[in-house]
Amino acid sequence: MADSGSGFWFHSFFLGILVASSLPGAMCRFVVEKNSLRVTSPDSVKGTYDSAIGNFGIPQYGGSMAGVAVYPKDNRKGCQEFDKFGISFQSKPGSLPSFVLVDRGDCFFALKVWNAQKAGASAVLVADDTDEALITMDSPEEEGTPSYIENITIPSALIEKEFGERLRKAIGSGEMVNVNLDWREAVPHPDDRVEYELWTNSNDECGVKCDMLLEFMKDFKGPAQILEKGGYTQFTPHYITWYCPQAFVLSKQCKSQCINHGRYCAPDPEQDFSSGYDGKDVVIENLRQLCVFRLANETSKPWIWWDYVTDFQIRCPMKEKKYNKECADGVLKSLGLDIKKIEKCMGDPNADSDNPILKEEQDAQIGKGSRGDVTILPTLVVNNRQYRGKLEKGAVVKAICAGFQEATEPAVCLSSEIETNECLENNGGCWQDKTANNITACKDTFRGRVCECPLVGGVQFKGDGYTTCEASGPGRCQINNGGCWQDSRDGRSYSACLDVGNTTCKCPPGFKGDGVKSCEDIDECEEKKACQCPECSCKDTWGSYECTCSGDLLYMKDHDICISKTGAETRSSWTAFWVIVIGLAMAAAGGYLIYKYRLRSYMDSEIRAIMAQYMPLDSQSEVPNHFNEQHP
Structure with a gap:
């Protein structure tokens, strides 16, 4: 129960006015869990007392804690921050921890403990303000529970009114009150x-x-x-x-x-x-x-x-x-x-x-x-x-x-610390590539495991990590074919994966389907009406088709026609013949032109030599004339 009357911080269900919250056939019985609180000095308070463990903070189950009880001069109910009053419970090096005693009332139990913790307290004892059986201290139950409750780490306990009065009296008289909180027998x-x-x-x-x-x-x-x-x-x-x-x-x-x-x-x-x-x-x-x-x-x-x-x-x-x-x-x-x-x-x-x-x-x-x-x-x-x-x-x-x-x-x-590898058994319930056991979405962590699609060889897998992970981006087709369909028959292989950064799978030409689980062969002869010429005959093959012509005809795929093999051979022979004839003619013409050029060059040189004997040419010096000599 909380100091202000609100309930246990763990969530309690209500069905409104329609459903009875009591157990069938029995009155609700709430058991208060206790731990021992032992005072070792002074003699006036020495002895062992019961205290009720708080439902927040961290009790030291299996252990014990020794300290000195402290009762503040101001803010004795602990409902405000102690630093506003210049109060600190921080223990000096070598001294015993401080167990802060506060009075019940005016605010939540958890707030009292939180304020004391922030001021340096190692534990908190809350003294009841009425003569009653011990109750369990709890945190606020209403919506908007303060976030500080999650940050309470020190233990706390409720003590009876009469015991609280004795502690206050001893502390007030200047006595050093040594207290030991013992949780060793809190769990049988x-x-x-x-x-x-x-x-x-x-x-x-x-x-x-x-x-x-x-x-x-x-x-x-x-x-x-x-x-x-x-x-x-x-x-x-x-x-x-x-x-x-x-x-x-x-x-x-x-x-x-x-x-x-x-x-x-x-x-x-x-x-x-x-x-x-x-x-x-x-x-x-x-x-x-x-x-x-x-x-x-x-x-x-x-x-x-x-x-x-x-x-x-x-x-x-x-x-x-x-x-x-x-x-x-x-x-x-x-x-x-x-x-x-x-x-x-x-x-x-x-x-x-x-x-x-x-x-x-x-x-x-x-x-x-x-x-x-x-x-x-x-x-x-x-x-x-x-x-x-x-x-x-x-x-x-x-x-x-x-x-x-x-x-x-x-x-x-x-x-x-406790460490365990959650991925060793059943792959942690995460996705795993059945064709390559080294690829898995299971990632072991200290807190357990997470199912997260992996990054393999620079290729990122995407999916929920539990049932699906698919390779995406460039290079995806190299890993399990990018999660797309692929098959091989009669020496041919086809794949629905295109390694262009595309995250979809598309059936290749000649197939239809989702590209992931299946791609079915298309019958081009029926669906695409291939080989439509009158003499054509169509045969479907896996991923493609073949067209043939009847009789002695040859199929021309680019024009979807059938032509005679003989006609094709005759045309081919005449073509070769004319190529040879034209080639010879061009060679002869070339030779004739060379012959004419060389003949003309030779005749020009002969004519020039003969004419040079009768008259000098512009390009020659004058030649001596022996015929002008006089004879007797």
Whole structure:
């Protein structure tokens, strides 16, 4: 309970005036989880006292913490920030941590602890202001829960009024009050195996608290599976349902929120009966998740439940309108779970009879032994003790490990971190290239695994990472043919992938289809009316066609005609003949021209020599004339 009267920070469901919030046939019984608080000095207060563990912060399950109690002079209820009053609880090096004592009243428990933490406190003790049995301190329940609650990391506890008065008196008299908070016995350890259960819900539209639960489920999956696979723990998931009072079974509200004629109900996720998802959608998915656990348990692999619920959160959220059977079946299939067996386990939600699985869940809500009734979500129970504190991986691991007998705890409890490779089994439920096992969308991380399409050889795969991943961009055809169709027959190969950065697959010429799963041969003879000439004959082949001509005719594909082979040969011979004749004629003409040129050049030189004897030419010097000599 919160100091101002609001309830437990874990989400509580309400069905309005139609559904009774009490458990069938029993009064609600809430058990306050306690830890020991021991005062070692002064003698006036020395002794061991009970304190109620707060539902926020991180209790040190399995351990203890020593400190000095401090009572501030101002802001004694802790409702304001202490630095406004110049107060700091920061411990000096070598000194004991400060346990701040504050009074109950005026503001939320969580706000008191947050203000003290910011001022340096290591733990907070809240003194009750009335004489009553201890209650569990809680955080605000209304919408818009302050974000600081998630950041509270120190432990806190509520103490009785009379004990608080004794502490204040001792501190006021100047005494040093040494206190030891002990959580070592907060969780019993009857044997060498820890049994724990988580009361959860598949609804993801209940605001901040649903978001906190989903985040925890994702973070805690790895440690939970390691503990379960090693046989160190036995985990059981549970789901709360309410029943619809008989007087309202036939009402519109009960029909939309319940299955099996009002026997099992959940509130409307959006708190709107006229739109969106109904409460019965939540009940059906809760039932499916219970059946997943049962089927996984039958195959000795109960940890598969964690795979299913975390994958369902990612792949089938209400916000994306995927919270339905079709999406759930896709998750089941990717994890190798038998859908028909799950459906048989779930039974008929419209039957006017009890559902045996949900009936067991309602019976289990009733508290037994040291555990109180479960009426709020989420609730974690370890060795039949209800966990108190922040629903956070490290804190919950500590609580579970505190449930082992001393010296029997597994090695994971002695290490600061827990690491596991989620991709080793069933490829983590992610997509995997069946033709190349080294290509997978499963990526192992410290928190578990993510299904993310990979980057291989510079080629990026795209898809949801769970059922599909396709190569895209340049080079995609080199990897599994880009996810496109391809085939080979009779020495021919065809592919629907074009490596041009195109992300689509297109059947090549001669084929038709989607280009991804299939490309069928086109009968060009029928569909494209190939070989239309009168003498033509068409034969379809895989990816193409052949045309032939009747008799002694030859097919000319470019003109789609048939011609005579003899005519073609005659034309070919005459063509060769005329080529030769023309060639010879051109050679003769060329020779004749050369002959004429050389003859003319020779005659010109002879004529010039003869004429040079009778008269000088312009280009010659005068020659001596011997015929002019005188004779006697």
